[in-house]
Amino acid sequence: MRLTHLADYAVVIMTAAARGQASARLSATGLAEETGVPLPTAQKLMQRLAAHGLLVGQRGAGGGYELARPVSEISLADIIEAVEGPIALTQCSDGENHECVLDAHCRVRPHMGIVGAKVRGALNAVSLKELAQ
Incomplete structure (x- = not known):
């Protein structure tokens, strides 16, 4: 995986944001300069992270994110899922109806949800606070 x-860029941006002062306003421009993430990508990611409840945006003068x-309540899994969607190791384990030639005979599919849950649990155990240290 x-x-x-x-x-990856979302993790870098969130880690940089976590190193800042508590409740400090963050800008995509500032984080792009600090991290090397291209500005358009930083802007896109910050909007997506805000849409998933990891950042809060303020408009106007003195605005930002x-x-x-x-930071102790934001996990690596939260960040990854905000960008990638639910963590699923195979297409058949993401809850969607995918056609697979092995469906009729597959004995692994029922267990892939368990594997995905364990991977998500491991990623959930890593906090943004730990990443920012």
Whole structure:
């Protein structure tokens, strides 16, 4: 399993945000400069992270973003799922109806949800606070 560039960049941005002062306003421009993430990508990710409740945006003069929750309450799983969607190791374990030539004979499919839950649990055990140290 490998993170996409977007998920990786989201982790980098959130980690940089966590290193800032509590309740400090964050800008996509500032985080892009600090992290090296291209500005359009940083803007896109910050909007997506805000839509998933990890950042709170304020418009207008003095606006920007701030973390929506304390860093100890944001997990690596939260960040990845905000960008990638639910963690699922195979297409058949994501809850969607995918056609697979092995469906009629597959004995592994019923167990892939268990594997995905364990992976999510491991990612959920890593807090943004730990990543920012």
